Amino acid sequence: MALAVDGLEVRYGGVRAVRGVDITVGDGEVVALLGANGAGKSSTLLAIAGAIRPFAGRVRLDGRDVTGTTPERMVRAGVAMVPETRDVFPDLTVEENLRLGAYVRRRDRAGVEADRAAMFALFPRLAERADQTAGTLSGGEQQMLVIARAMMSRPRLLLLDEPSLGLAPTIVEQIFAMIAELAATGLSILLVEQNVSKALAVASRAYVMRLGRIAAAGPARELAAAADLEDHYLGG
């Protein structure tokens, strides 16, 4: 799965949240998108997922133009989104949340069953709580659920928005271990994170956003070595 974003612009009324962003994600690549609050990372991700319509620019998947399409078409094209707000369906059970994640391939019953078993193996906490409503889960469990739910559509590209947000350090360790495991299966991931060191450890390349633009880009190792990264780009 190759994702190519060219000159993406997102506006909310008169506010220019994203001002011409170029991003590529190659097959099986994990790419981090870093930046301070309000830099435009989430807007970029939502525009790629089709949840908001870009003001300008292009989004291409394997060379095919998918700019401004609907979120449901993007899922069918193989792109799954895990928003920052997590958005479990609180009054649906864990099991129902997962079943809904497989909506686009609901006719492949055996495959869905196998994937659910695989997700329960990867996230044993979810297996224990399969019949509980998602609203009763802890923050970390909800994060596991939304990642597992996104994986149920068998995406080729996963868009992950701040998976570590507001979670205890031990849970953050677990979540990043899962991300590494998923990446090892050949899944492409575009990861938005505030936790710079963790994100750079799991990613091969990274972009840094500042005020709606890409301020720096390069291999994760080089960016991690740049001592001034935090002050320059993430501080403000």
Next chain:
Amino acid sequence: MTAAIQFVIDVLSLGGAYALMALGLVIVYGILRLVNFAYGELVMAAGYTLYLVGGSPLPWLVMAALAVAAAVLTGIATDYLAFRPVRTKSVTAVLITSFAFSTLLQNAAQLLISPRPRSIPLPEVFSDTVTVLGVVTPARNLITIAAAAVLLALFTLAMRRTILGIAMRAAATHFTMARMLGVPANLVITTAFAISGLLAGTVALLWLGRIGTVVPRVGLEPLLIAFIATVIGGMRSLEGAVLGGFLLAFIDTSLNYTLPQDLLKFRDAFTFSLVILILLWRPAGLVRGPATGQRT
């Protein structure tokens, strides 16, 4: 004792009809956060279909099925004509188009059929009375209770067991998130309108069965009842709508039993006062929906 049984039957039959009406309104509201003001016209469409096929030699159940189908189709037409073209643009626009669609259908009925009441065919059993536990009651009441029980059970089952039902419950809390899992927005919304039509159509058979006639403005009272029941029960919750329907029926029936004869014509004033008290106590309705939610 017989008075108590009579009371229970009255509350359950009126409440069953109210609950179905409220559910039909809230299924669309839950997903779109918009009240379909053309909801009463679904009842009207079923009524006039029954009137139009009335002269035919068809068995009554076939006529009833046609009437319900007409309500379903009118529901789907409401989505396509009044909601879909303006849904993503402005809430005010949808309020106006749904009012306009309601008026349009009423005027069409006035113009093409008649502003005067038209009688509809009803099966014999609707005017029969039966004796239950020593209480003589119209068979219609028991049919209403049974129909409500069956429909509510089927509805619950469909919402819990089918993938589309689960998708609709999900769409009612986080519509965009449901779409980001691949649930098509238009399918969910059209299905909601179709279910709304199915419930309104069934209610129409039971409701118009009490009066035996249909007029262009016949939908106003069901819309009002559905609206009040959902406000009491909580606009965001399907269970709340059903609860609100039965509670409203309980209030109405209690007043019918207790108010002196000369105050009975002011019954609605008493009902609304109680509704205001309930809302002062619980402004969001009795059953609170999930905490978050956004429109398309």
